[in-house]
Amino acid sequence: MYEVIVLGATFAAAGIAETYGKDCLVIEQRMDAGYEFFCAHFDSGPEVYPYLQKADVRFGSHIVSVEKTQVGFVCTTHGVEGFCTFEAKRIIDTRVTPQMCESKAFPILIASEEPPAFAGVSCKRIGETNHYIVSIPVSLSSGYPEARTAALDVVKQFSQTQKLIYSADQFDYRVKDGYPKEENGILYLPSKAFVSPGRAFQAGKEAAR
Amino acid sequence: MTYLSEIRNGKQILQEVAALTFEKTYDVIVCGLGTAGSNAALFSAENGLSVLGVETLTCAGGNHTLGGVVGYYFGCPGGRYEEMDKTVFDFAKRYTSTTAESRKFLMEQALVEKGVGLLYEATVCGVYLEENTVIGLRVLQNGHLTDYGAKVVMDCTAEAYVAAMAGCETVCGRSSDGQMQPYTLVSLVYDGEKYRFTNVDFGRVDQYDSKALSEAVLFCRSYHVQEEHAGTTLISQMPMMGFREGRRIVAEQPVKLDDVFAGCQTGTPMFYSYADLDKHGWDIAFDGEGLGDWAIGANLGAYNVTVAVPYKAILPKGFDGLLVPCRALGVDRDVSSCVRMNLDMKKAAEAAAQWATLAVTQNKSLNDVSYAALAQALKESGCLKESDDRGFRIDGTVNWDGTPLTPKQVQWLTDPAELESHLKTETPGIAIWSVRYMGEKAVPALLKLLISPDENTKKHAAFALAMLGRNEGAEILRETAAARDGLMLKDCRKNNTLRGCMAIYWLGRLADRTIVPELTHLICDENENQKPVYSNGALTTRYKVAGFDGVYFQFLSQAVMALVRIGDVHRDLQAEIAQAFTVAFASDGYYDRITKRPRQSSEGNMALTIKTVALAAIEKWAL
Numbered sequence: 032m033y034e035v036i037v038l039g040a041t042f043a044a045a046g047i048a049e050t051y052g053k054d055c056l057v058i059e060q061r062m063d064a065g066y067e068f069f070c071a072h073f074d075s076g077p078e079v080y081p082y083l084q085k086a087d088v089r090f091g092s093h094i095v096s097v098e099k100t101q102v103g104f105v106c107t108t109h110g111v112e113g114f115c116t117f118e119a120k121r122i123i124d125t126r127v128t129p130q131m132c133e134s135k136a137f138p139i140l141i142a143s144e145e146p147p148a149f150a151g152v153s154c155k156r157i158g159e160t161n162h163y164i165v166s167i168p169v170s171l172s173s174g175y176p177e178a179r180t181a182a183l184d185v186v187k188q189f190s191q192t193q194k195l196i197y198s199a200d201q202f203d204y205r206v207k208d209g210y211p212k213e214e215n216g217i218l219y220l221p222s223k224a225f226v227s228p229g230r231a232f233q234a235g236k237e238a239a240r
Numbered sequence: 241m242t243y244l245s246e247i248r249n250g251k252q253i254l255q256e257v258a259a260l261t262f263e264k265t266y267d268v269i270v271c272g273l274g275t276a277g278s279n280a281a282l283f284s285a286e287n288g289l290s291v292l293g294v295e296t297l298t299c300a301g302g303n304h305t306l307g308g309v310v311g312y313y314f315g316c317p318g319g320r321y322e323e324m325d326k327t328v329f330d331f332a333k334r335y336t337s338t339t340a341e342s343r344k345f346l347m348e349q350a351l352v353e354k355g356v357g358l359l360y361e362a363t364v365c366g367v368y369l370e371e372n373t374v375i376g377l378r379v380l381q382n383g384h385l386t387d388y389g390a391k392v393v394m395d396c397t398a399e400a401y402v403a404a405m406a407g408c409e410t411v412c413g414r415s416s417d418g419q420m421q422p423y424t425l426v427s428l429v430y431d432g433e434k435y436r437f438t439n440v441d442f443g444r445v446d447q448y449d450s451k452a453l454s455e456a457v458l459f460c461r462s463y464h465v466q467e468e469h470a471g472t473t474l475i476s477q478m479p480m481m482g483f484r485e486g487r488r489i490v491a492e493q494p495v496k497l498d499d500v501f502a503g504c505q506t507g508t509p510m511f512y513s514y515a516d517l518d519k520h521g522w523d524i525a526f527d528g529e530g531l532g533d534w535a536i537g538a539n540l541g542a543y544n545v546t547v548a549v550p551y552k553a554i555l556p557k558g559f560d561g562l563l564v565p566c567r568a569l570g571v572d573r574d575v576s577s578c579v580r581m582n583l584d585m586k587k588a589a590e591a592a593a594q595w596a597t598l599a600v601t602q603n604k605s606l607n608d609v610s611y612a613a614l615a616q617a618l619k620e621s622g623c624l625k626e627s628d629d630r631g632f633r634i635d636g637t638v639n640w641d642g643t644p645l646t647p648k649q650v651q652w653l654t655d656p657a658e659l660e661s662h663l664k665t666e667t668p669g670i671a672i673w674s675v676r677y678m679g680e681k682a683v684p685a686l687l688k689l690l691i692s693p694d695e696n697t698k699k700h701a702a703f704a705l706a707m708l709g710r711n712e713g714a715e716i717l718r719e720t721a722a723a724r725d726g727l728m729l730k731d732c733r734k735n736n737t738l739r740g741c742m743a744i745y746w747l748g749r750l751a752d753r754t755i756v757p758e759l760t761h762l763i764c765d766e767n768e769n770q771k772p773v774y775s776n777g778a779l780t781t782r783y784k785v786a787g788f789d790g791v792y793f794q795f796l797s798q799a800v801m802a803l804v805r806i807g808d809v810h811r812d813l814q815a816e817i818a819q820a821f822t823v824a825f826a827s828d829g830y831y832d833r834i835t836k837r838p839r840q841s842s843e844g845n846m847a848l849t850i851k852t853v854a855l856a857a858i859e860k861w862a863l
């Protein structure tokens with residue numbers, strides 16, 4: 032039995048992993064980590080991984096259910112070995128669900144010779160480069176196809192000197208106030224509730240204490 | 241009787257289902273909307289079928305988008321994918337830095353326009369079967385399980401996940417150590433002028449072991465790849481892991497490399513695959529004999545082969561209702577490194593879509609659809625062209641020495657009198673391989689060439705005789721091995737083999753007892769890597785990686801594999817060889833001599849493989 036199972040290989044998870052080490056299991060649906068900030072800033076690179084390396088991690092594992100038991104929790108996942116179950120005393124969920132959010136955006140990274148301007152869309156320059164993050168607001172109920180349709184509308188307004196470099200493969204969520212919070216014994220600590228990867232990491236460390 | 245088949249802790253569990261109601265039934269469900277799956281879904285929908293796509297990532301395209309693998313490695317152009325490609329390339333020219341980005345948007349747009357239902361961040365966790373016919377899937381998305389019916393299910397996961405779940409027979413890995421090709425981390429970088437994808441190779445991993453998989457993800461993503469990214473800005477590591485090889489189905493009509501070499505190809509092709517047998521890793525010593533004779537024994541590893549892929553290579557043996565038109569199709573391991581390229585996958589997708597369309601519109605099972613109707617549709621689109629049957633070719637743009645390469649057809653020699661003029665060169669590969677087709681009639685000529693004063697001629701004649709299983713040239717092979725002959729033959733534009741390594745390979749294939757002390761010395765001597773051959777920079781173009789002695793690695797890996805082969809045949813030598821292995825691999829000295837790189841790097845993993853193979857032999861011999 033693990034001391035803690037952390038849902039989502041986020042920066043908050045990295046903070047928890049650093050504290051608990053191998054007593055912690057991080058479960059992640061994707062094959063990468065720290066994506067919640069990467070998709071928003073396109074700059075937080077591989078620094079999250081060394082911390083996660085201290086814990087046990089299962090990438091490519093979808094969460095099927097989390098159930099309370101007399102001594103803790105049983106988490107059922109589905110991944111490369113099919114259904115698997117893991118037990119832990121605590122569960123910390125660092126993921127974001129649309130219900131937790133007040134808004135979301137679909138960020139794209141573009142190269143632009145001039146400061147870009149598109150109606151209703153925020154553009155942020157990365158350092159002194161000609162790279163800009165263009166954050167396209169989408170409704171909370173939108174899926175990826177709708178978000179990409181909205182992004183495509185922006186892309187089609189590009190001048191000759193603008194190019195799309197990379198589009199996010201995650202939404203950039205703005206989490207409502209009130210997190211972290213505990214419900215039914217599970218600590219909800221959405222990494223993206225914090226302003227930066229560093230803050231999320233610290234929050235993970237604090238939650239682990 | 242209806243069953244639900246699931247995998248639990250790696251094992252298949254089959255349960256009877258009494259009453260079953262599907263949320264909705266589709267003509268086709270595609271699991272995995274990658275290179276093949278996105279096209280299979282699109283073509284099926286264009287054909288008027290109702291389609292549901294289930295994808296674990298957040299967009300379509302797989303390796304071709306989120307994997308950052310945008311190019312075509314050889315292949316035979318032609319087919320329905322071309323229309324989408326044109327749209328993607330045109331859009332990329334104007335709006336995006338890579339075609340991966342254009343494809344993400346445009347492929348999805350086309351799927352939506354054609355009414356394909358898209359379930360992202362979803363996976364399949366159960367397969368419904370009526371006897372051996374797949375009739376539906378259990379899909380997991382956001383913690384919810386939903387059952388969908390399908391007339392045809394397409395497993396396009398590249399890993400045969402659905403097929404394995406359904407209980408279809410699958411195979412994976414090489415026979416020497418069960419390992420698959422090295423995996424790769426692909427990143428998007430900016431070099432000041434262009435945005436481009438770079439590949440960094442790592443070790444081999446069992447991607448079906450969740451712990452090993454996760455450790456590999458953590459390792460490769462945190463590994464500091466300074467050299468590879470020198471002078472570039474990292475934009476993003478790609479979200480998909482670059483697994484080049486995975487599980488494959490045992491198909492109704494499998495493709496075997498031996499048949500390709502023997503010219504016995506299928507009469508019911510769905511397309512022709514065309515590339516070299518690109519093993520990617522350098523530990524080719526452990527890749528088996530079918531490939532070994534070709535790539536090591538004749539030094540033809542980078543020659544292109546044409547493979548006629550039968551339509552029933554995507555139908556799992558003994559099953560119906562399920563097609564596997566992706567990298568997991570039914571080809572043997574030796575040929576799987578060729579039949580997996582992006583063009584192949586798109587063609588397999590087209591064939592699957594046409595096949596499903598015929599089955600659904602004619603209300604037939606997949607097994608009952610006629611090949612003639614399928615072939616007609618594939619010919620009309622250009623997916624299947626007889627002119628694509630191009631045999632063996634030298635292809636590419638640049639030779640091993642950087643000079644321009646002129647592609648040409650390979651003509652095997654048929655007259656033993658022609659052998660000498662080829663064997664005396666540093667490009668003897670065609671002659672060595674031709675001997676396989678000539679058979680015994682080549683022997684008198686080769687025996688004469690063994691006593692030639694010309695070094696090339698006699699050594700290469702010894703290789704050719706060994707190709708026929710004959711050991712008259714064994715003494716020459718032994719001398720070549722003992723001299724650590726470092727001449728790099730030059731048949732191929734890449735991956736050429738060192739002659740000393742070829743000699744060791746053939747001595748192993750001939751199970752030559754006499755070479756055992758020499759090979760024992762090679763693997764046990766701590767100063768072996770000080771010999772001149774290992775520092776002759778001119779010979780090492782293929783093996784130049786900082787912190788990796790590729791030439792020593794080649795000799796050591798070939799020597800170990802040769803000793804394993806010799807021990808397999810001569811039981812009385814097993815104890816002696818096992819003792820040599822024990823001495824050679826008692827410490828990490830061998831590893832340190834090969835590489836300074838970490839164990840999970842590509843080079844480190846290859847070094848460890850040598851020891852694994854040696855220890856496995858000791859275990860196999862029950863010593």
Ligand SMILES: Cc1cc2nc3c(=O)[nH]c(=O)nc-3n(C[C@H](O)[C@H](O)[C@H](O)COP(=O)(O)OP(=O)(O)OC[C@H]3O[C@@H](n4cnc5c(N)ncnc54)[C@H](O)[C@@H]3O)c2cc1C
Binds near residue numbers: 273277362566
């Ligand atoms: C690093 C690398 C470089 C390569 N270079 C080249 C090259 O230059 N040229 C070339 O022609 N070929 C190249 N190849 C080979 C070629 O790209 C692949 O063999 C090909 O893309 C495989 O296509 P696929 O459709 O089978 O798989 P993929 O494109 O990988 O698609 C599989 C899809 O299934 C999804 N999936 C997997 N499991 C599940 C699941 N359980 N549930 C739901 N969805 C799932 C995946 O997310 C993915 O979208 C390269 C491969 C690699 C890895």
